[in-house]
Amino acid sequence: MLLRRADSVSVIGAALLARTAGAGHRTIAADNGRPVSTVRGWLRRFGRRAEQLRALFTSLLHALDASAGSLLPTGSTVSDALAAIGAAAAAAVRLLGPRCPWQFTAAASGGLLLAPGLAVRSVRNTS
Numbered sequence: 001m002l003l004r005r006a007d008s009v010s011v012i013g014a015a016l017l018a019r020t021a022g023a024g025h026r027t028i029a030a031d032n033g034r035p036v037s038t039v040r041g042w043l044r045r046f047g048r049r050a051e052q053l054r055a056l057f058t059s060l061l062h063a064l065d066a067s068a069g070s071l072l073p074t075g076s077t078v079s080d081a082l083a084a085i086g087a088a089a090a091a092a093v094r095l096l097g098p099r100c101p102w103q104f105t106a107a108a109s110g111g112l113l114l115a116p117g118l119a120v121r122s123v124r125n126t127s
Contacts, residue, residue, distance in 0.1 A: 003111040007034065012042050012114070013102040019043050020079050045114045050081040053113065057084035060108055064091035 002009050015028045023031075029039040046053075054077065061068050061084060071087060074080050088108065089101035105113060 001111065002106055002109075002113050003115045005114060007038075009102040009106040009113070010100065013105065015039055015042055016046055016078075016082060020076070020082055042114060045116065046081070047078055049114070050077040053109070054081040054084045056109070057081070057088040057105075061088040061091050064088060064095050 002012065005012065011032060011034070015032060015034075018028045018031070019025070025040040025043055026036055028034075028043075029036040032039070058071060061071075068087065068091060071080070071083055074083060085105050086101065089099070089104045092104050092108075093099055093101075
């Protein structure tokens with residue numbers, strides 16, 4: 001779960017992925033049985049936080065897999081952030097075993113993936 005969100009992180013994550021695939025907020029809302037305003041809010045909030053989240057999950061990726069290469073930019077901050085989340089989640093699965101990628105994302109962000117105005121803590125390697 002994410003802070004102050006009634007819907008599961010898997011539902012929100014699916015909406016984010018659908019948006020990068022070209023679906024609009026009305027279509028995503030209808031497909032998921034959610035209010036249009038709710039889905040629009042998720043997409044807007046993620047868009048505002050995308051660069052911060054891209055940086056966080058790129059750091060996590062390299063903390064989990066020191067041999068991971070650079071992530072190539074896609075031309076969209078939102079797509080770049082989702083690519084970093086996906087790569088970090090895949091590295092976590094390789095290292096820690098099977099996990100739901102969106103549950104990993106919620107835990108790694110401290111539940112703050114869509115939180116308003118709250119800073120997501122960066123990863124520090126203390127080893």
